Amino acid sequence: MALLEWSKDYDTHIRVIDTDHQNLFDAINTLHDAHLANKGRERIGSVIETLRHYVVEHFEREEHFLEQAGYPDFVAHCAAHRDFSQLTDSLVTLYQQNPDLVDISKVIDFLGHWLTEHILKTDMQYVPYMRGEKQGIPREQPDQAKEQNEAYLTFTVPRDKADVITSFVDTVIGGDHAAESFEKAFRAAQEQLNQSKLARARKLFGLE
Numbered sequence: 001m002a003l004l005e006w007s008k009d010y011d012t013h014i015r016v017i018d019t020d021h022q023n024l025f026d027a028i029n030t031l032h033d034a035h036l037a038n039k040g041r042e043r044i045g046s047v048i049e050t051l052r053h054y055v056v057e058h059f060e061r062e063e064h065f066l067e068q069a070g071y072p073d074f075v076a077h078c079a080a081h082r083d084f085s086q087l088t089d090s091l092v093t094l095y096q097q098n099p100d101l102v103d104i105s106k107v108i109d110f111l112g113h114w115l116t117e118h119i120l121k122t123d124m125q126y127v128p129y130m131r132g133e134k135q136g137i138p139r140e141q142p143d144q145a146k147e148q149n150e151a152y153l154t155f156t157v158p159r160d161k162a163d164v165i166t167s168f169v170d171t172v173i174g175g176d177h178a179a180e181s182f183e184k185a186f187r188a189a190q191e192q193l194n195q196s197k198l199a200r201a202r203k204l205f206g207l208e
């Protein structure tokens with residue numbers, strides 16, 4: 001019997017989303033089967049990478065729909081996605097570094113629990129907005145990038161972080177000496193952050 005069984009409780013009745021969610025169920029079940037059948041590290045490693053790939057693709061798709069629908073809880077929903085994405089990224093890195101130190105049973109429990117809870121408690125909240133039963137907040141459409149070397153980014157940020165994010169962007173694109181050292185310091189801090197993300201994944205998925 002599969003570990004995760006699909007039931008109508010998980011149906012959002014939005015076909016693309018339900019198909020994505022079912023694919024994620026399948027990917028976790030595949031990992032479970034591969035683990036039970038004692039498939040080699042290579043097979044398990046590739047199942048984990050496929051799963052991460054599906055996660056990234058699905059979140060992108062879902063967030064695009066949420067933005068289109070003007071979903072009021074967009075920022076918090078994306079933050080939950082980001083947190084899970086970072087964990088799956090760290091999982092892939094940990095497994096590549098040393099598969100013997102990763103407890104696949106813990107991984108399966110965590111992924112299955114997170115996904116089912118997320119669908120039932122978090123995703124279900126956006127359904128009326130996506131189905132047009134509730135009115136979302138209209139959002140600005142991004143313009144085309146003027147030049148090929150320009151990327152036109154558009155994203156929603158928490159209101160109380162808007163100032164700091166704007167001045168960060170202004171500083172980085174300033175292109176002067178200050179911008180250079182600022183970017184360098186930021187990348188160093190980012191590296192530290194990556195290390196602490198890995199430490200978190202090690203705590204969650206590592207063998208005692």
Ligand SMILES: [Fe+2]
Pocket residue numbers: 062077081118122123
């Ligand atoms: Fe979601």
